[in-house]
Amino acid sequence: LLLKVVWLEAAAANWWQAIILAPLWGRWADIYGIFWFPPAREGGLGRSFREQVQQRDFFTVSLVTVLAAAVVGGLAGMLAGVAVWGVTHVLARWWTRDLGGLTGDTYGALCEIGEVVALAVLAAHLAR
Template identity: 35%
Template sequence: MNAFFVALSFLTRFPVPRRTDPEGWPRSTLYYPVAGLVIGFALILFDLLVAGFFPSAVRGVLLLGVWVGLTGGLHLDGLMDTADGFGSNRGPERTLEIMKDSRVGAMGVLAALFLLLLKAAVLASAPAPLWVPLLVAPTVGRWSILLAIRFYPYRREDGIGLGLREGLTGPRLAGATLITLGVSVAALGGWGLLFPVGAALLVGWTARVVIRRIGGFTGDVYGALVEGTEAWMLLLWLWLEVVDP
């Protein structure tokens, strides 16, 4: 369980046993989708106890607020840093410097606002019970990081990506993929396969843009990828509900 607790403590703000073994860090990648699944169950519980009793617009905002709170804004921070760097229209080295700056610029604020508004709007437009997107989006979102770690270069000479890359073996990626596929198919049957496939396409497109611009992924870009994948999963789910209610 140590590797699972390491993944949960890194990706969420859920309390875990204090004595987690650092050696579980490389092995924790297997449990990234599980951490997303835990977030999803927590959101469903909050929706049943609180959010579901409010009008749809308020419900969407409440769910999104808890969603961000459960992660401590970790991935949202990466999104803002990435938007600041890529929005600066500077060279690779200067872009990396801007991304590392703790201060948030206009592009970061605008990117965060747009993404939060988009997620809240999708949740508020729910034509069906929300348990499907609340389970699938966080799970697939954290699985998408593993694809980027495994198949695409890491740009910085130090950072979280190096240790994770070494620990993400083929069997661990396969296990995480099976978990993700299982959640998606259990939620929507055959249509559920569209979610991992859609996420993989987004990872590939993101990698092309990132490698061309700065030469590889960074921790901030991983965070931005999670946020972008979650939003894409919500939009895909909403589209499926519209074409096949």
């Protein structure tokens, strides 16, 4: 939470763009992890989430997120997305290797970490 406040403050006059885009990219990180990586346990929350996300859902959410990022944040919004994708992919692969898949807790972590990464990138580019 403290990192989020710090990055929002660093975004200066463009804080409103960061307020819109950080949660958007954070939620997208969840959908990415849910769609592309297996759940860790058969009866866990991860399995329940995975059963709800279809290919059409993933691509629709991705398209809407990218368009919103481009309109609201321009290049900074798109760079935030690339950074969130990279961090999300690395973490999801790591957790899949170590845990055998993703869990409800790792989905929550992907969302929170995705928001912080997006805010950091947005602050770096919007404060100029």
